[in-house]
Amino acid sequence: MKANKTITSADIYMSIIFVILFLGVMAIGQLFSSIESLNKITQLNFNQIITWGKIAQRIKFFIGTRENRIESPTLILKIQKDLAELIQKNDGFYRELEHTLEQSKVFFHFRQLDNDNLALITVDPELISRAKEVRDAPLSVFQTNFDYWPISTSNAILSDRYIAKLYQHEEKLSLQLEKQFHTLYLDGIVIISIATLGIILVWLGFLRPTVRKLADAKADIAFILDNAPGYICSYDPQGKFMSANQSYLNFVGVKRVQELLGKHISEFIGIDNWKQIKNHVKRAVNGEPLEFDVEMTMEGKKVVLMVSYRPKLDANGTVTAIVAMIIEITDRYEVERALRLSEENLRTTLNSIGDAVVTTDKYEKIIRMNPQAVRLSGYSEEKATGRSLNQIFKIFNPKTQENTPNLIEIQKKEPELKTSDISHRSGNLLLSSNKQEYQIAESCSTIKNSKGEVIGYVLVFRDVTEEYLLNQKLAHSEKLQSIGQLAGGIAHDFNNILAGIQGSVDLLAHPSFKIPTHEKEKHIKYINRLINRGAGLTEQLTIFARIKELAFKSVNTRDLIQDSLAIVQSTSDRRISFEFIDNTYNPMVFGNDSTLQTAILNIILNAVDAIENTGTIRIVLNNTNYMQLKGTILG
Known part of the structure; x- marks a missing residue:
């Protein structure tokens, strides 16, 4: 049987606060909606004023004295076209205003707005009728200056009396909009007060326990850092310790972090070791992230460290601390040094071989050449590396004077050679980049990985030019x-x-x-x-x-x-x-x-x-x- 959950006073407070905040947000939402609708109605009414003002201006061209009469048919037709577009545009404003009022009835009713001030208002019907008459009139009527219109009508158009109703409506809408903004101000104060009270209650009910959890999380992070395999610490810009994990304390021979806080790095790693990293620390203080390897002597034992510095910046971009991550790589360094030594020995061996030795990948791209290969090809190792074998070593048949495929290509194409790791050939000539010809003997060996897959080739070119000449002399002898x-x-x-x-x-x-x-x-x-x-x-x-x-x-x-x-x-x-x-x-x-x-x-x-x-x-x-x-x- 499940136990019933106990409802606390904090739960009740939070429920009440959420209900009040929800109602306040709803009220402000209604207020914003009514303000938005009022603003749109005001804008549409303003658009009507501008449009009818343009319509009245064009009608004024055709009424009045005959001295001001427009006689150009082209100009009359252009004005009639403008009137048609303006009337159509105003009809669109009117329909949009009608649609906006219909959608905003609920908001206006909720805010208790004056419906009389929000009714659909347009210009006097007489102006609408006269505008359509001018729009549709034939050219012959324009010669009369519409003098058959009543004088009162012409005077009302000339004095903009028909548009005055729109101006009055604009003022009423502005008053309503100002009233709504004032209401929004008062409602905002109430909502902010309620929100402040809610924040206090949330702090007491939720945030304070959360802060305690964060403190526990900080302790957990400190535990993780203390037990991390790397040495982690931080310095201020003067090189004084601000923090360190347990691994770093063990590295420098300190039991408690309080023993090194506020003290300079050199006091714990020694002056000689400090001199090696001093310039790196200065660069980090200048805001430069760094990664470097350094060899130090700690308690009479040489260690190789991989150090990473990351500067911590404040809001103004000033370095306030340097976080250091240090990993001991002595074993890896020894392995890499042995590998470099092996590489150097290999290079020395290749350089001492009297024959030209060339190493390529499986795509026949040159990886390495010894000095004899450089001599025969005429290309330096830097220029030849990464280029195709056929581009550097141009081999041709002395009888046909045509280029011959290299031994790698022959091994790939001929089935009987695919199963062989070594192939040989002689009797061809090698043309160097300086156009010098060498009589050569060739051999090619495959390089395979542990799975038996071919990953490259080693080619040996022997310069047998002197031997060839000796054979000729022997034949003559x-x-x-x-x-x-x-x-x-x-x-x-x-x-x-x-x-x-x-x-x-x-x-x-x-x-x-x-x-x-x-x-x-x-x-x-x-x-x-x-x-x-x-x-x-x-x-x-x-x-x-x-x-x-x-x-x-x-x-x-x-x-x-x-x-x-x-x-x-x-x-x-x-x-x-x-x-x-x-x-x-x-x-x-x-x-x-x-x-x-x-x-x-x-x-x-x-x-x-x-x-x-x-x-x-x-x-x-x-x-x-x-x-x-x-x-x-x-x-």
Whole structure:
């Protein structure tokens, strides 16, 4: 069974006060409504006076002496149009006034206003009739100056006697409005008195207990602040303590807050520590909010603090106190310092690597470059950071002179490379921003997070320009070595050629021999053949020994073998025979012709050296499938 709630005297007082206040508010509401309606009626009556004054002014243009008569049809029509608009406008005012009076009857009755003074008032009907007559009259009537009107009517219009009733009504309405304002003043005094009494009773019944609750809430807030993990305190502009929570008291080694109130900060944190925060306190006193980190020594132990100062301002904008929030971040500071050290070590390691190292995010935007990467690209790390990899590192194929996709793009597009974390490539050129070309070897590695998701890439570009040039010199050296092996045979062949030429010349020049003309021609042709043979041999050796840039193109292997055989056959032992079998349907391969010819020539010379007396060297050229060949080699 529920217990009945006890009704106290305070509840009764409050109920009475609320009822009185409610009735007072209702009365003032009725008073305001009546004042508003009276004000609107007064305004509408004033609008009628202005409108009928304009109508009368236009009628006056057409009555009176003939000397003042308006004869312009255009002007007459304009005045008639104005009259029509003014009459229509006044009709609107009249309807609005009628509607306002109808709606305000209740308010006026409640305020006991004089209904006779609030009746609908308009101008004399004669003025209304004459205005409509002028509005609708034909142009011929205007030439008469309306002299057929009674003189009394014309005089009443000229003297504004028809409008006088509206002026009288305006004065009555003003008196009624003044009376209502006086009533509002008296009612306001009564309502204020009742409200004052109500406030006193509300204070006694409600506000005083509320204040007590606020005091309890303040105590609760103080409890929360005292047990907060941060150190909270406040200073005055002179740097003297105004308050502090228990955590701050523990930090400075004080048991009670009264021990530090009114005392300077330096007395508790020490002069050296005060010097570190002195300028920050001055800035806060000047009204600047601050956040900073500071390292202090408290009781012989170094601590790192994150300090926040917030100035408290009065109504004039003057700083009256500084509220400080302090959090010890020594452990976090050590972690961040270790992280910075690790970052510095990483940068030092990258800078000491001889290859160009570039780190990008997963969208191929450059994050970091080491000095070698800066050298090869020609861009500083600041300019390159945040830009696309292809904008900074422009790689192209030396054979086609076209840009090639970077290794990241290849890894993304080619399925067999998507599962691989590292990819390699060589044989391309890198064009730096200063138009210098570098022969490079490339590699790309993925950076993955703990979930195995790719979050970036590391690319390494090795400058192999010097190695490339050394390889070219090595290839030329091998050619010279092959030429050295051929030197003996070449000298013997040239001796045979020169001996044949010398013998034919001796026969032709000897005076004791009478050689027929056809025999002379025969010897001359033989000499030409020997000369052409020596020239061809020289041309082949010159082509073979020429230093060329290592360029790749389509090469005919059949021609290379035949040219190599021609060189070896002319310089090797005549007892060794050569046989070339060509089974190819397409002898073309992609490579460097000079390097391939050196390799073929070395193979043939090795075969010649392996034969002691007589023998046959058979060379067979076939087309083969790469995958079959790969399987044969691996097997």
